[in-house]
Amino acid sequence: MRIGLIGQPNCGKSTLFNQVAGYKAETGNFSGTTVTYTESAVRLMGGVVNVVDLPGTYSLAGTNPAEREVIKYLTSNEIDVVVNVLDASNLQHGLLMTIELLELNIPMVIALNMMDEADRAGIHIDVQELETLIGLPVIPMIASKGRGIQPLFIAAFQVGQKRQLPNQPKYSHQIEDALDVLAGSLSDVESNLNPRALAIKLIEGDSIVFDEISDEAPGIKANLETIKQSLVHQFGESADWIVSDARTQLANQISAVVIKQGKRKITLRDKLDDVLLHPFWGYIALVAIMFIFFQAVYSVGEMIEAPLMEIFENLEVWIEAQFSNPEAFFSQVLIGLSQGISGGIAIVLPYLVPFLIGLGLLEDVGYLSRVAFMMDALMHKLGLHGKSIVPFILGFGCNVPAIMATRILEDKRERYISAALSTLVPCAARLAVVFGLVAFYLGPGLALAIYLFDLFVIALTARLLNKFLPDDSPGLILEMPVYRVPTVQAVFNKAWWRIREFIVEAWPLLIIGSVTLAILNFLNVSSYLNTLVRPISWALGLPGQVGVPLIFGVLRKELSLVMLGQALGSMNFPLVLSSVQMITYAVFVVFYVPCLATMLVIRKEMGMKAMWSIVGLTTLIATLAGLLARILASIFY
């Protein structure tokens, strides 16, 4: 049996899912879309059922891809029973979607979650009355504390087994008459939706549903127009909203009967926004919180990276010692293998794990939405919305989590721009290059100048990208969730699923890439590699030998410094490079092609096309920025 969890955002649906899901839960995409769901096997009453966590949506209007996929999935017979999770402290609003779900005519039960929140808000709900009014089992629960979960799934199991269908919500007789007429003419149409639900969608002006069925029901267009006109005449309102208003009325009627509003208890967290969203203290808090977050991720990462890297470096020395000729083929391949493995375990994962846990915490506490609120105006100047500040900040640690963080953005265009811009943020590895080359030999002030230059280039790129991908979104509409203490399970599960994606999908490719480069190196193709990069190195006034370190730098950015010494024959860079060349090289390394791990994550998140276009874009930016740096540096040196 398969049980689907559905509910509005912030209703605690995912908390519920995480309470029952194991570490083996799988995330998947609805075919052909970026809309994701999570599924897990759960033991129940001596058997095993599958529980699916569907994306949170406010309604089933089908105005965005997530809603459309949810409707399709719910009506596809893949789900045996639906658990509609409602936030008890916001019942009236949640019921709107419950009523929409009833229209789909599929077996379902109601999980009345967050009973503790309702209590705090002074809301008392008559559960039995609610059950009678909507004709479905209603199970009160507190998912974050694990209360009511067992009774909920037992009820769902029973309803699913009997395939017990709910009663249809009854609207005013004018609407019901219209639905009857329309549904009558749709009874032969093949669709997942039942005729009545189809009729509702048509009256609501759902053009996709209309296109799907208009071939099968040729006369439907004229029929629909007549019915709509008569409804508009009777209600004096656009037909699009007539059913929606009827649902609202019904939800209000039910709420009025079952809810008793008592006195609201004012708690500390009600006051929290006064500080965190304050025009002055709010920004201080934002900077402090982001600083702590970044520091925590960075220091945990560093703490793990350093000893792990040492182990791998020793391993590589040991491998070379095993062969009489350290340049032997197998020695090189093994070292390439070791570098690929260490790239994942010692460089990416130490930052990715603490980062994902931290991001999950900020998200589940409810702070990310506040960040969006505070940063919206500023990010608008870059053609983005408030939330996209998060990937930028994280990019300074490692670009891989930064790309993953673009998931918090809904809009595809915004995700792409944020991802492209975050790859321009110098990560810790590039910091090593800037410090090792520029700060060490030419002074820290110049390293800072490169950082400022980087911010300037990011802002400029953002403006340009906006010219080509104009912002057509009308503006922010975002719910501010109540502050909550997140559950450990939810935060860890979420982090683990994403880490697993990196391990399974990106890491193996990183290892293959690493070994391939080692083989190329063995075959002594360095002169070809140098020729390949020559147009750029020539334009930037760099020696031809930088080709190899730059290409290996794609694998891991710090290699572009380590291998530079090898390529030029000296680690004492001022002997082999002029000051202008050092600055130009560092600037180019900061911007050019994101590292392989980042590229793979971009491909995973946004597709091949996005990956290559970002590679092309960053190469172009790096060349232009390098040229500019060369010119500027020539003036001073």
Place this chain on the structure above:
Amino acid sequence: MKLLDAPKNIPLNIINYTGGRGVDSKLRQLGLCPGRVVKILRYAPLGGPVMIEVGGRSVAIGRGIAAKIKVEKI
């Protein structure tokens, strides 16, 4: 009057809005439909969004949209 110009912390009645089908349906999903009572809680600095309370929950909406929502004092 426009929601954007309305005073803070005073109950307001939504008269209507026209932001195009996408915006309208998103506003409705968050409980902002004609006839509902809302209250402006705060403004984000630097011309950022407006935070309003509707039916016990807080919703942030961009100023461009807030300018298209007509309200009246109760």
